[in-house]
Amino acid sequence: MARSGGRSAADALPTELGVGEQVQASGPLVAVTDLRYRHGCSRTVFDIARDGAFLTAAADEVHRLLLDDLMERIEAELFTDPGNDAVVRLPPRHFPGVLIQGDSLSIIRGDIAEVVEACAQGDVDDAHEAATLLLATFDALLDRYESALGAHGIERPYGPRP
Known part of the structure; x- marks a missing residue:
């Protein structure tokens, strides 16, 4: 310094x-x-x-x-409660997104690493179980997102889920 x-x-x-x-x-x-x-x-x-x-x-x-002098302060639209997985729209975006807190993001990353490790070891059953839990996590995120969009009359920016 x-x-x-x-x-x-x-x-x-x-x-x-x-x-x-x-x-x-x-x-x-x-x-x-x-x-x-x-x-x-x-x-x-x-x-x-x-x-x-x-x-x-x-x-x-x-x-x-x-x-604080280096950060830009902006207004964001909040479509859900401000807790974990809040649905927000930042300017100039047309569609809102889901805010994932850092600790939650780290947990999701750990879950993905578990799937990768199980695959590397050839343990298909463990990989399938971990991937199923991970899919359920993302389905819950999408459910919350789609519910918030519907409550505000906004169409999904993607097609139906498989």
């Missing part, structure tokens, strides 16, 4: 920054300070200049606050 005159690159992780250093990230200036408590504990905090005011953030929040 390049440092000069007490300043660090904006992509520095909070754990790489030292007390007294500053970070410039497309506008906000971040100063790293040590916050000391009366009972002897301390924690590193970051004072972030944003919109003419200072925000104080802990190390685990500062990266998110800096990345």
Whole structure:
């Protein structure tokens, strides 16, 4: 990480920054300070200049606050409740999609890996069982998707399922 005159690159992780250093990230200036408590504990905090005011953030929040400047905020249409497998439409898409959370995506990937492993070992019965469970998972996703589309008068963007 390049440092000069007490300043660090904006992509520095909070754990790489030292007390007294500053970070410039497309506008906000971040100063790293040590916050000391009366009972002897301390924690590193970051004072972030944003919109003419200072925000104080802990190390685990500062990266998110800096990345807010790099993210685009958009409005999305929500067709179901906002939980797992939410059906949403992002601009400029014509049809909505299904939002799969990262942990759920990881579980699905693990299920596919199980099918691949069973096939590699020649265990057709285990592969079939795992694939059947995986198909049921995707059928449930499609059922939720198609239900949301129907509730909003939107035709499916694909033909009937086999």
